[in-house]
Amino acid sequence: MHEIATIDYIIIALYLAGMIGVGLWFAKKHTDFEDFFLAGRSLTTPLLITTLISTYYGIDVLFGDSQLGFTNGVVAWFAYARPTYAFFLIAAFLLARRLKEENFKTLPDILDKYYGKKTRYVGAVTSFIYSLPALSLYGFGMLGEVILGWEPILGMLVLGGIALIYTLTGGFWAVALTDSIQFVLMCVVLAMAFPFAMKLIGGFDTMVEVLEPSYFDTMGDLSIWLIIIYASTGLSILVEPTFYQRIFAAKSYKNVRNALVIGIFIWGSYDWIITILAMAAKVAVIQGTLPFDVAPDAALLTVMVAALPAGALGLFMAGVLSTEMSTLDSYCLVAGGNVAYDIYKPAFKPDATDQELIKTTRHGILLSWVLGFAMAISFDQMLGLWVFMASILISSVMAPILLGMYVPSFRKPLAGFLSAGLGLVSTVILNIYIMTQGVYSAEEETFIIQWFGIDFMQEFIMYITVPISLISFFVGVVFDKGEPS
Amino acid sequence: MNNWEIFTWITVFILGFGSVAVFIFFVKDIKEILKKFNKK
Structure with a gap:
């Protein structure tokens, strides 16, 4: 010092x-x-x-x-x-x-x-x-x-x-x-x-x-x-x-x-x-x-x-x-x-x-x-927490807000709820799973889990959760037969 | 002086003088806002 x-x-x-x-x-x-x-x-x-x-x-x-x-x-x-x-x-x-x-x-x-x-x-x-x-x-x-x-x-x-x-x-x-x-x-x-x-x-x-x-x-x-x-x-x-x-x-x-x-x-x-x-x-x-x-x-x-x-x-x-x-x-x-x-x-x-x-x-x-x-x-390891908090927002509310803002006909209650809800839940589950079942790599400074022969880093979760949120949104648009808000 | 250093000095100038300029405008605005609060 x-x-x-x-x-x-x-x-x-x-x-x-x-x-x-x-x-x-x-x-x-x-x-x-x-x-x-x-x-x-x-x-x-x-x-x-x-x-x-x-x-x-x-x-x-x-x-x-x-x-x-x-x-x-x-x-x-x-x-x-x-x-x-x-x-x-x-x-x-x-x-x-x-x-x-x-x-x-x-x-x-x-x-x-x-x-x-x-x-x-x-x-x-x-x-x-x-x-x-x-x-x-x-x-x-x-x-x-x-x-x-x-x-x-x-x-x-x-x-x-x-x-x-x-x-x-x-x-x-x-x-x-x-x-x-x-x-x-x-x-x-x-x-x-x-x-x-x-x-x-x-x-x-x-x-x-x-x-x-x-x-x-x-x-x-x-x-x-x-x-x-x-x-x-x-x-x-x-x-x-x-x-x-x-x-x-x-x-x-x-x-x-x-x-x-x-x-x-x-x-x-x-x-x-x-x-x-x-x-x-x-x-x-x-x-x-x-x-x-x-x-x-x-x-x-x-x-x-x-x-x-x-x-x-x-x-x-x-x-x-x-x-x-x-x-x-x-x-x-x-x-x-x-x-x-x-x-x-x-x-x-x-x-x-x-x-x-x-x-x-x-x-x-x-x-x-x-x-x-x-x-x-x-938490001893704050980087994982940061990744979790950043991914939760993008995976949950980004699709319903931006799609609803620019395409009014997409504003169907089921679409918003499924997209935000499943985006949130999948992000929480995947983060907890990787942080508990994966191995912390000091070199990469993140948690890594082996999936299908590849090193899947915690940062990559958004590659899964954002598509889940998007797909859920369009499933909701198709199955919600009511009028858009 | 190489290009990296020139670029860095430009950013130093923007950050230093730019932030002070923004702050001066902020002080001008805040005077009006505080007047409003004092009236309340």
Whole structure:
């Protein structure tokens, strides 16, 4: 562990106190549920840019991208990050306008309109599971350990607890505002880190000389099947609950479109710098500046601690905490909304008042945090959990939402229910089966099972579950003899 | 300076100055929003 100066600790403490302050300021200012959950549908372009970018860039990106950059080089950006921008463009020009035309509040609202209540509940369960903050809390455990020398559970409780407090009290206004502060902190600090990292390793030319040529091969040495899966994780954008929430919370469609188009440049720059910093970490390991056994997913953090001076390091750490807090708060809020607005209100209390909904949303936020915490401390291997959570969303709700949105004659209740239900169930069963019956490969960093003579990786589950969801959808369209919704 | 390095400096510029520019516009918007809350 390197030296962290008092000034660094002061910066981190000020940042954390500021986040709580924002939440408490908004605590009593909400007039109704729409104000609490969607900030009164008044987000402008700058607010949308800041909240979209900071929400999507959690610790999984910071460490996931950097891990791939550290082990494989620029392919991390070309194969893993870059395809996502194409999906953002699709969302900006094809999806957002349609979503904005209706007065939806949540993703299950759409399923309800197209296919009825049963599909709404399946969508609500899917969205709730997907939004559990297990990965974020795991990340806080790791950050607390690396940055502050804490036990992982203490990091989860204290750092995750602060994000919980301001989300519970301040609702979406607090989330959007803290996201904006977190956005500028994480971007500026990352931009600032590049010259320091280059100084540490002796410049960019040294990096080109020291690293294997494959580090600068745009497709690296990954298998085509893995590249397709990495690229297709970007599909989740098209049905992402927090993304939808921001579209619904926007002032107008134009605000969303402009935010996404501008955001792509910032996203791309952010991903690229992370990749380069991770490659710089690899050079530092080869040069002996960093320990040879540094974990690939901790390489970025380690090289920054080594490269940055006092004060700048405190800002960087606050920036890293920001990255995670802005993700945790957004997902907890969506999960809380699923409990209150998508399940409690339609199933138990259709005449619930706005104040009751806000109260139940807060209970839902707390529930999601507790469940996420339980998962974070139960799983040793978080990558499998991440794959499970990403695949559940794409396999369950993508087909019914997108097909229903563009082909109104497909909006038949049986189609939506079968597609979402069987997609959800098959994903859960297959993930549990592979994680319990398969073997964990340290080399591939995933669970693998032997099927018909091939090594079937956990990441490949979507090759089965997405077709199941699609086929079920068309079976439902054929067998449901009623009129479309 | 090779092409990779030039590209990296461009991204540093976009990320650093771009995020600050977005934040300045955000501050302008947030003033109006906070005024609305204070009236409430």
